[in-house]
Amino acid sequence: MLRRLMSFLPRLWANWITLLGSVVTTLSAFAIIIFAVLASFSTRSNPYSGIFAIVFLMLFIVGLLIIPVGFVVERIQQKRATASGVVHERDVIIKAFMAAVSNQRARRLMLFVGALTAVNVILISVGGVRAISYMDTPEFCGAACHTPMEPEWTAYHRSPHQKVQCVDCHIGPGAGALVEAKLNGMHQLFGVIFNNYHRPVPAPVAHMRANTETCEGCHARERFLGDSARLFPHYKPTKENTPAFNVMINHIGGLDTRTGKFTGIHSHLAPNHTVTYEYLDEKRTQIGKITVMEDGKVKTEYVLPGEEGKAKPLGTRSMECTDCHNRPTHKFDGTARQAVDKAMWNGELDSKQPYLAKVATEVLEKANIPREQADSFFRTEVLAAYGALDAKPVEADMNLAIAAITKIYARNVFPKMNVTWNTYPDRIGHYTEKDDELVGCLRCHDGKHEATLANGKTKKMDKSCDLCHATVESGVAPEKFEDPVKQMVGIPLD
Ligand code: HEC
Ligand code: HEC
Ligand code: HEC
Ligand code: HEC
Ligand code: HEC
Known part of the structure; x- marks a missing residue:
């Protein structure tokens, strides 16, 4: 048996086609085994290991197919050789091989080379897997291509998803998605190389x-979130930075297990229910026809009266999480004013410093300078702004304020990428500094889109203020809140 196997081996090496086939088969077999072992050790499925396993499996099969082709070629060659009376090189090789195998030293040498090759293959594969899992990390996505990803990479570190890998949202599981993403990635790589x-x-x-x-690999759409209180801190541009806070109770809803129905804001996602919309611009700000489908049938169709057919829609989408949660991570601060409100609320900017909300907002709105020059720019501008006012912080507080303003600028404005205040607006609410702008929810809930119902009556997209939330406080200083309200929004009781 062993002898028969041994005599088969040199046949595999007798011509380059069979040799190629056997090398390809052996190496890919090794790789497949190693991937299988590594995969059984790793805790999370890596989309890249799937694609590599497929590639090696294909190579394995190709190798197996090449070998018989080699045999056929060889048989033809041998026939020709026998006809012309020449000793075929195959027979020479077989003879030499058998002689070598019968020599103990040569046998050991062959074993040694074989073992080393196996170690090599293992090392290369482990290294490959390492490289592959590196491609999966946020460091690779965010930092390796520094300039284009700098805004997202910076904002990512301040988000609730800072431990979620970029690929978990951007690529998702499965080899198909990965191939598509990598093909797209090649295009982007050339983009970066050629600037x-x-x-x-x-x-x-x-x-x-x-x-x-x-x-939805992590969040169940059925989860019932019910009503949830949210605090919106704002500071007026006065000497006292007068606080004017809003507290809203958002009717988030979800699957209400008592009724078995989806309620509230998350009811757009009820399983038998789809909301599709036509968008008229790339940013999906202008919304054309909105269709509500229930159990696969059109239930209601909203159009802009008088606008139908005027603008050609760029496409149609079914609403999903990211149509509202478009900034679940790499979330920027919005406008300069919103950034200052947030910074003052979390103590980065000291609300006891006179006029700080006003001055900080003004200098941040005005700045359009390279990030490296931010510190000196804000020093000059802040001092100049205070020069015209009747009160200013003492020097130490002034320095703290300037440092904080510089930091706020650095996490929101990236001139090299043309990213500035509100370049990437959040669609979760409807915040705007101009009243006539339709943003976020109000792109559809504009009170203008209109449906004609079966009974001939018309119905407008609901814009009423209590559809989505209840107002608890409006423009009030937090000290004036009732204790339960303070507790709901996380303000310490005194
Ligand atoms: C929790 C999910 C999630 C994670 C994690 C995530 N992203 Fe995103 N990303 C999104 C969504 C959603 C959008 C689409 C925004 C939109 O459509 O307006 C987006 C958009 C982007 C964009 C387009 C420009 C922009 O800011 O909208 C870039 C670039 C980007 N992400 C890079 C990254 C990088 C780099 C990482 C990792 C450091 C990352 N993302 C991690 C969900 C995610
Ligand atoms: C790998 C798992 C994972 C994925 C994928 C993921 N999330 Fe999350 N998400 C989490 C975890 C964990 C939290 C809770 C973070 C915390 O509270 O510290 C969270 C929090 C949130 C929150 C609450 C944020 C807040 O301010 O407290 C929202 C909204 C959210 N995710 C939406 C999304 C959306 C939309 C996507 C898809 C674009 C997404 N998530 C993808 C794991 C994930
Ligand atoms: C119609 C818009 C809309 C859609 C679609 C939507 N959400 Fe929400 N979601 C909201 C709003 C608004 C809130 C409340 C946010 C707030 O109060 O700041 C919310 C809250 C949440 C929260 C809780 C956040 C917290 O801080 O407690 C999670 C988690 C969440 N959504 C996940 C999802 C996921 C996952 C999907 C997709 C399956 C989804 N949402 C689809 C609008 C939407
Ligand atoms: C793409 C268009 C679109 C966007 C954007 C949108 N909605 Fe809606 N919304 C709808 C449609 C359509 C309905 C169903 C109207 C009907 O019943 O005929 C609806 C219904 C609702 C309802 C009523 C649910 C019920 O109980 O009947 C709430 C609450 C709601 N939306 C909140 C929001 C919030 C909050 C946002 C922003 C975070 C938002 N919507 C963004 C299209 C939209
Ligand atoms: C279609 C749903 C919807 C409608 C209609 C709606 N809102 Fe809102 N509103 C939201 C959501 C969602 C948020 C919370 C955004 C967030 O969590 O960041 C919000 C936040 C707010 C806030 C707090 C924002 C801040 O920065 O202070 C105020 C104030 C507000 N809404 C007022 C109104 C008023 C007034 C109306 C009626 C003219 C109205 N809303 C109609 C969905 C809606």
Whole structure:
């Protein structure tokens, strides 16, 4: 048996085609075994290991197919050789091989070379897997291509998803998605090399993976979130930075297990229910026809009266998580005013310093300078702004304020990428500094889109203030809140 196997081996090496086939088969077999072992040790599925396993499996099969081709070629050659009376090189090789195998030293040498090759293959594969899992890390996505990803990379570190890998939202599981992403990635790589890419990187992302494969891998849409209180701190541009806080109770809803129905804001996602919309611009700000489907049938169709057919829609989408949660991570601060409100609320800017809300907002709105020059720019501008006012912080507080303003600028404005205040607006609410702008929810809930119902009556998209939330406080200083309200929004009781 062993002898027969041994005599088969040199046949594999007798011509280069069979040799190629056997090398390819052996190496890919090794790789497949190693991937299988490593995969059984790793805790999370890596989309890259899937694709590599497939590639090696294909190589394995190709190798197996090449070997018989080699045999056929060889048989033809041998026939010719026998006809012309020449000793075929195969027979020479077989003879030499058998002689070598019968020599103990040569046998050991062959074993040694064989073992070393196996070690090599293991090392290369482990290294490959390492490289592959590195490609999966946020460091690779965010930091390796520094300039284009700098805004997202910076904002990512301040988000609730800072431990979620970029690929978990951007690629999702499965080899198919990965191939698509990598092909796209090649294009982007050339973009970076030749300094030819969009600044800013366009949002929304045109071919984002379906949220059922990304967000819903971690979040169940059925989860009932009910009503939830939210605090919105604002400071007026006065000497006292007068606080004017809002508290809203958002009717988030979800699957109400008592009634078995989806309620509230998350009812857009009830399983038998889809909301599709036509968008008229790339940013999906202008919304055309909105269709509500129930159990696969059109239930209600909203159009803008008088506008039908005027603008050609760029596309149609079914609403999913990211149509509202478009900034679940790499979340910027919005406008300069919103950034100052947040910083003052979390203590980065000291609300006891006179006019700080006003001055900080003004200098931040005005700044359009390289990030490296921010510190000296804000020093000059802040001092100048206070020169015209009747009160200013003492020097130490002034320095703290300037440092904080510089930091706020650095996490929101990226001139190299043309990213500045509100380049990437959040669609979760409807915040705007101009009343006539339709943003976020109000793109659809505009009180203008209109449906004609079966009974001939018309119905407008609901814009009423109590559809989505209840107002608890409006423009009030937090000290004036009732204790339960303070507790709901996390303000310490005194
Ligand atoms: C929790 C999910 C999630 C994670 C994690 C995530 N992203 Fe995103 N990202 C999104 C969504 C959703 C959008 C689409 C925004 C839109 O459509 O307006 C987006 C958009 C982007 C864009 C387009 C420009 C922009 O800011 O909208 C870039 C670039 C980007 N992400 C890079 C990254 C990088 C780099 C990482 C990792 C450091 C990362 N993302 C991690 C969900 C995520
Ligand atoms: C890998 C798992 C994972 C994925 C994928 C994921 N999330 Fe999350 N998400 C979390 C975890 C964990 C938290 C809670 C973070 C915390 O509270 O510290 C969270 C928090 C949130 C929150 C609450 C944020 C807040 O301010 O407290 C929202 C909203 C959210 N995710 C939406 C999304 C959306 C939309 C997507 C898809 C684009 C997504 N998530 C993808 C794990 C994930
Ligand atoms: C119609 C818009 C909309 C859609 C679609 C939507 N959400 Fe929400 N979601 C909201 C709003 C608004 C809130 C409340 C946010 C707030 O109060 O700041 C919320 C709250 C949440 C929260 C709780 C956040 C917290 O801080 O407690 C999670 C988690 C969440 N959504 C996940 C999802 C996921 C996952 C999907 C997709 C399956 C989804 N949402 C689809 C609008 C939406
Ligand atoms: C793409 C259009 C679109 C966007 C954007 C949108 N909605 Fe809606 N919303 C709808 C449609 C359509 C309905 C169903 C109207 C009907 O019943 O005919 C609806 C219904 C609702 C309802 C009523 C649910 C119920 O109980 O009947 C709430 C609450 C709501 N939306 C909140 C929001 C919030 C909050 C946002 C922003 C975070 C938002 N919507 C963004 C299209 C939209
Ligand atoms: C379609 C749903 C919807 C409608 C209609 C709606 N809102 Fe809101 N509103 C929201 C959501 C969602 C948020 C919370 C955004 C967030 O969590 O960041 C919000 C936040 C707010 C806030 C706090 C924002 C801040 O920065 O202080 C105020 C104030 C507010 N809404 C007022 C109104 C008023 C007044 C109306 C009626 C004219 C109205 N809303 C109609 C969904 C809606």
